[in-house]
Amino acid sequence: MIKVSVVGAKGRMGSHVVDAVNGAQDMELALTLDAGDDLHAITPENTDVVVEFTVPSVTLDNVLTLIGQGVDVVVGTTGWTEDRLEQVRQALAAAPRADQAVFIAPNFAISAVLADYFAKLAAPYFESAEVVELHHPNKVDAPSGTAIHTAQGIAAARQAAGLAPVPDNTETDGGSRGQVVDGIHVHAVRLRGLNAHEEVLMGNAGEQLTIRADSFDRISFMPGVLLAVRKLAEGSHAGLTVGLDRFLDL
Numbered sequence: 001m002i003k004v005s006v007v008g009a010k011g012r013m014g015s016h017v018v019d020a021v022n023g024a025q026d027m028e029l030a031l032t033l034d035a036g037d038d039l040h041a042i043t044p045e046n047t048d049v050v051v052e053f054t055v056p057s058v059t060l061d062n063v064l065t066l067i068g069q070g071v072d073v074v075v076g077t078t079g080w081t082e083d084r085l086e087q088v089r090q091a092l093a094a095a096p097r098a099d100q101a102v103f104i105a106p107n108f109a110i111s112a113v114l115a116d117y118f119a120k121l122a123a124p125y126f127e128s129a130e131v132v133e134l135h136h137p138n139k140v141d142a143p144s145g146t147a148i149h150t151a152q153g154i155a156a157a158r159q160a161a162g163l164a165p166v167p168d169n170t171e172t173d174g175g176s177r178g179q180v181v182d183g184i185h186v187h188a189v190r191l192r193g194l195n196a197h198e199e200v201l202m203g204n205a206g207e208q209l210t211i212r213a214d215s216f217d218r219i220s221f222m223p224g225v226l227l228a229v230r231k232l233a234e235g236s237h238a239g240l241t242v243g244l245d246r247f248l249d250l
């Protein structure tokens, strides 16, 4: 049995993870912690893998503490920059166990992972590309971690293909053109009734490709979370891994 602890267990995602772990025949729920709890309670004796869904402002500190505790960590929280990822790599290099692992996924839903993948495939063939993400209004960060990741992937694919910057003759902008991530405009919508959605728009003269992923319910993230827990428990993914696509045969 894989012993799984959940950090952020009272949150929207954390509470779903608790239910998913309780429903998995090969896992047993160890500790469930939330804001104010001491993460040092989590040790290799009671936990194989920790699942961390908290808030962007605390996730790095949580992950560094958990690495120091000698346990593997699956992270779904957003807010990861290259600088923060590097801090995780360095902490893992000095971790108590040589084969210790941290896995971070911008998105655990297969629809979103595939949309991201398809966007990278399509990117070299279109002059224009923009990303629109749409979420529930309780979300604290904008744009979404997934949209940032998608925009970065599109930008890298365009650069590798030698494409020019996206065409844009905007002269006045009060913010309507969105946040620019590596040259790709990203727009965020917050609307009651929505959960997590992303649309990638690509255009050429006279044509448009739309790639859209809709996560209507947080249960859509759970197969991906459980897959990541199982992969880390296998012990063959030491170090830092980013993106669920790394665990799929794409």
Ligand SMILES: NC(=O)C1=CN([C@@H]2O[C@H](COP(=O)(O)OP(=O)(O)OC[C@H]3O[C@@H](n4cnc5c(N)ncnc54)[C@H](O)[C@@H]3O)[C@@H](O)[C@H]2O)C=CC1
Pocket (backbone or CB within 6 Å): 007, 008, 009, 010, 011, 012, 013, 014, 033, 034, 035, 036, 037, 053, 054, 055, 056, 058, 062, 075, 076, 077, 078, 079, 105, 106, 107, 108, 109, 145, 221
């Ligand atoms: N990777 C993915 O597939 C997904 C990622 N997310 C991301 O997961 C994160 C959490 O989202 P939600 O569950 O909707 O948020 P939420 O606000 O419902 O839950 C966050 C939980 O973390 C707890 N928390 C805050 N500070 C803490 C600390 N220092 N230690 C332990 N717990 C602490 C809060 O009390 C709360 O219970 C966000 O960054 C969100 O963008 C959300 C959905 C899917």
Ligand SMILES: O=C(O)C1=N[C@H](C(=O)O)C[C@H](O)C1
Pocket (backbone or CB within 6 Å): 078, 106, 107, 135, 139, 140, 143, 144, 145, 146, 147, 195, 196, 197
């Ligand atoms: O806060 C959310 O809800 C979500 N957050 C993640 C993100 O910012 O990309 C994943 C998904 O979009 C849901």
